[in-house]
Amino acid sequence: MARKSSSPVPPASSTPAAAAEPPDAKKTPSLASLRSEIDRMDKELVAILNRRAEIAVQIGKVKNSNGMEIFSAAREEEVLAKVLGASQGPLPQDTLRLIFRELMSGTRSLQRTLRVACLGPKYSYSHLASVAKFGEAVEHVPLGSIAAVFEELNRRHVQFGIVPLENSTDGRIADTLDMFTKLPNLKIRAEVRLRIHHCLLGRCEWSQMRRVYSKSQAISQCRNWLGKNLPQAAKIEVVSTAAAAELAQREEFAGAVASKPAAQAYRLNILAENIEDQSNNVTRFAVIAETPEARTGRDKTTLMARIPNDPGSLVKTIAPLEKMGVNMTWIESFPIPSAAGDKNPAYLFFLDVEGHIDDPIVQKAVDSIRKRCERLDVLGSYPRSEVIES
Numbered sequence: 001m002a003r004k005s006s007s008p009v010p011p012a013s014s015t016p017a018a019a020a021e022p023p024d025a026k027k028t029p030s031l032a033s034l035r036s037e038i039d040r041m042d043k044e045l046v047a048i049l050n051r052r053a054e055i056a057v058q059i060g061k062v063k064n065s066n067g068m069e070i071f072s073a074a075r076e077e078e079v080l081a082k083v084l085g086a087s088q089g090p091l092p093q094d095t096l097r098l099i100f101r102e103l104m105s106g107t108r109s110l111q112r113t114l115r116v117a118c119l120g121p122k123y124s125y126s127h128l129a130s131v132a133k134f135g136e137a138v139e140h141v142p143l144g145s146i147a148a149v150f151e152e153l154n155r156r157h158v159q160f161g162i163v164p165l166e167n168s169t170d171g172r173i174a175d176t177l178d179m180f181t182k183l184p185n186l187k188i189r190a191e192v193r194l195r196i197h198h199c200l201l202g203r204c205e206w207s208q209m210r211r212v213y214s215k216s217q218a219i220s221q222c223r224n225w226l227g228k229n230l231p232q233a234a235k236i237e238v239v240s241t242a243a244a245a246e247l248a249q250r251e252e253f254a255g256a257v258a259s260k261p262a263a264q265a266y267r268l269n270i271l272a273e274n275i276e277d278q279s280n281n282v283t284r285f286a287v288i289a290e291t292p293e294a295r296t297g298r299d300k301t302t303l304m305a306r307i308p309n310d311p312g313s314l315v316k317t318i319a320p321l322e323k324m325g326v327n328m329t330w331i332e333s334f335p336i337p338s339a340a341g342d343k344n345p346a347y348l349f350f351l352d353v354e355g356h357i358d359d360p361i362v363q364k365a366v367d368s369i370r371k372r373c374e375r376l377d378v379l380g381s382y383p384r385s386e387v388i389e390s
């Protein structure tokens, strides 16, 4: 944006009157003039934002007439990368990210209001991840279970779902992997890696607390802290951290391990912050939808492979990755539910590899892997993402 000549910063002057002023008075513009400069820039900003929104409305029409989807994770990542790359000013990258997240959320909503399902109630970490990805200008639909998120998406009651995949402290989220085995047609369109800071919330003193509610993974992520600081309290697992906060609000002598925003939403006191045992506690969420995501050049692909329970079977299955130089970034084994009791059950493996399924080398490696599997599903290719601070 070009600076106008009406800048409040006074030009250097050598007139006798200016020379008579104390040196500091010359350098420091008045508060009023600085604020009027901000007011002027805000007007320019609003005009530019509205011009941007008008273009987005036109893009929406083009998308509609071509039968294209409104949300594009690939394009939004591209916009963010360009914005962050172009910035040279003092604004922190996280701040710019937040501003552009809401900007794109707002322009997207002019094209169509999206419905995004997540594990609720509101202010669960899934809800926070959904806000981190889609912004506030979507209809967040909090549901009672991870299975319900998949089912609502499959019934087309929502356009997107967001589900936790794995946590850096606690490992895979079995409920999510289980639902991919049941609905492998749903595609991962984006990932959200959210740094999770847990708080102890409640209305009583720690010493009076008899029960602490939370989701099993959150209890597990704070196990040492809870054992040391609240040995007297029973740890009770509930469906989500936000559901735990709701219970802690209703019950006397109860607490919850939940997010900071949940404290305000459920009118609870923050009794302790950052109680996770490992400071680098990150949960990776998957944004799921019916259709696949476009290639960005900075992608990863998630595969679900059912392989025979034979010696060396896994090594043989993933050998093409090494041969073709495709990097694997995640592997998780998962027993096949229907095979319980089976003497020699096959196993499912979830794998992440770098690259998009439309990259010829990835396609070739996946084709080779498929030949060595009983079944292979490509659960989606999507842009790789940075960790977002919560």
Ligand SMILES: O=C(O)C(=O)C[C@]1(C(=O)O)C=C[C@@H](O)C=C1
Binding pocket: 056, 059, 060, 070, 071, 072, 073, 075, 076, 079, 103, 104, 105, 107, 108
């Ligand atoms: O570029 C597009 O496809 C747009 O619709 C514009 C825009 C944006 O505001 O920048 C909005 C929604 C999309 O998910 C991606 C980007």
